[in-house]
Amino acid sequence: MSLSPGDALTSHNFGLQIDGVMVEYLAEVNGLSIEQDVIKHQSNTAQGHKDVSLMPGVQKDGQCTVVRGMTQSPAFTEWINDSIAGAMSTARKNASIIMMDYENNPVKRYNMRNAWCSKIDASALKAGEAAALTETVTIVFEELVIE
Numbered sequence: 001m002s003l004s005p006g007d008a009l010t011s012h013n014f015g016l017q018i019d020g021v022m023v024e025y026l027a028e029v030n031g032l033s034i035e036q037d038v039i040k041h042q043s044n045t046a047q048g049h050k051d052v053s054l055m056p057g058v059q060k061d062g063q064c065t066v067v068r069g070m071t072q073s074p075a076f077t078e079w080i081n082d083s084i085a086g087a088m089s090t091a092r093k094n095a096s097i098i099m100m101d102y103e104n105n106p107v108k109r110y111n112m113r114n115a116w117c118s119k120i121d122a123s124a125l126k127a128g129e130a131a132a133l134t135e136t137v138t139i140v141f142e143e144l145v146i147e
Contacts, residue, residue, distance in 0.1 A: 013102065014097060017096040018079055018093050018095050021075070026097075027067040027068060030066075032097060032110050032144070035062065036056055036059045037058050061141060061142050063138055064138075065137065066139060067137075068134065080137060088116065091117070094112070108146070110144060112144055113141060113142050115142075
């Protein structure tokens with residue numbers, strides 16, 4: 001059974017594709033947003049009244065953060081390492097955050113063009129702690145398209 005009209009997605013089933021290959025199921029995604037410039041055009045009407053029009057401008061670049069388990073995909077780790085090393089010819093990739101329904105069918109995609117990793121934070125390490133280790137990765141992109 002897939003989603004029926006009016007059903008909403010749950011927030012627990014999503015992953016990351018890099019160049020069309022699913023490389024990671026993520027623990028958390030934050031900051032996916034699209035923003036564009038607003039162009040303000042002012043003119044006068046034939047009667048001499050001020051007329052203001054707002055028009056869409058250029059879409060802005062953006063960034064998001066993803067949290068993954070520390071012992072996950074070597075392909076994602078390689079992408080992070082290429083980005084941090086400045087190997088931009090291999091680091092710039094097309095990546096997608098994919099939302100799935102409860103049967104693992106892709107339902108919605110956030111496609112990031114020319115994405116690369118700009119920052120990585122490892123979770124705190126504590127002796128005697130039984131928590132899972134994670135990495136928080138900041139991904140920057142030039143364009144975000146929603147499918």
